[in-house]
Amino acid sequence: MFTMKGEWANDAPPQLMILSGAGLSAESGIRTFRDAGGLWEGHDIDTVCNFDNWRDNLELVHGFYQARREAAAKADPNPAHDAVARWQTRWPTHILTQNVDDLLERAGCTDVCHLHGRLQDMRCYDCDYEWEHGLGPWTVDQDACPDCGSTRGVKPGVVFFGEMAPEYRTLQRAMDSLRPRDVLLVVGTSGQVLPVARMGLEAPGPTILNNLEPSDVIPDRCFDHTLYRPAGEAVAEVEALLARYLD
Ligand SMILES: [Zn+2]
DSSP states (O other): OOOGGGSSSTTTTOEEEEOOOOHHHHHTOOOOTTTTTTEEEEEEEHSBBBBTTTTTTHHHHHHHHHHHHHHEEEEEEHHHHHHHHHHHHHHHEEEEEEEOOOOOHTTOOOOETTTEEEEEEEETTTOEEEEEOOOOOTTTTSSOOOOTSTTTEEEEEEOTTSSSSSSSSHHHHHHHTOOTTTTEEEEEEOOSOOHHHHHHHHHHSSSSEEEESBBBBBBBGSSSSEEESOOOHHHHHHHHHHHHHOO
């Protein structure tokens, strides 16, 4: 679980805050369904991960996340995940991601804050119990909550559309604690869900944006450095910038 550490004290050495999104895992073959026309096997993505009606679509919901877990289990970390793990051992680093896969952890990262939950978790909404189910299958009406035995009250532990994202408080705390010597690095994040442009403007220290391509949602002027290429290909250049500010 992500914790805020005392290293954020004013006299602490410069630190790195990394916010990553789908672009980080794209080179590992993890798809985003927004890019795929918002469809999964003909079903609107809003139907299979919508907090307002997930109980009505339970088989579809679990079928969709079953496929997501299988895809994640088959994927491997790419050079960008490896780089984040390396940077975490080199500098005091706080990692926050919108990704629900575990590729950062499998690359060796620790203490990752998953803003939108994790694929391997389940939560029972009949009793509020949460647990790590792993990447294996889940069968509706057979598998049950280990605490209360509910079968149809269990939802994947990923934050759905229309659902509260409790870890956004952690993101806000991390942003608030940035000092002028700390670096904010944003990787593979469209800015459609989180206010990335504003974060770039409000961060008091150096800011780096590495996205696949420019976007109207995140004007270049919001970041000190903008690198538009796949995350895996930008690693060396990003690392050189980080060394300049953090060593
Ligand atoms: Zn339960």
